[in-house]
Amino acid sequence: MYDAPNRPDYEYEQALAWFGLAADQGIADARGVVEGETPNLTPAQSKSIDRLKHQFAGTPEQNQ
Numbered sequence: 935m936y937d938a939p940n941r942p943d944y945e946y947e948q949a950l951a952w953f954g955l956a957a958d959q960g961i962a963d964a965r966g967v968v969e970g971e972t973p974n975l976t977p978a979q980s981k982s983i984d985r986l987k988h989q990f991a992g993t994p995e996q997n998q
Contacts, residue, residue, distance in 0.1 A: 935966070947979055951986035 936949030950971055956964035975983070983993045 936971075943979070947982045948986060949989055950975075950979075951983045954987050955991060983985060 935954070936946055950968065951969075953964045953967045957968045963982075972980075985995060
């Protein structure tokens with residue numbers, strides 16, 4: 935669970951990556967989770983979640 939107490943960071947990041955992909959497809963509940971959690975993310979977590987989204991979706995990452 936993404937909001938379980940004492941959850942490992944990697945599980946949280948994976949869950950938010952999946953929520954992000956669902957939100958990108960227009961799922962309102964997923965968008966609500968993403969919007970609620972995004973302000974709490976560290977820059978490293980945001981980067982990890984972005985990488986995971988690309989990995990899960992099978993799309994190449996954009997070089998920045």
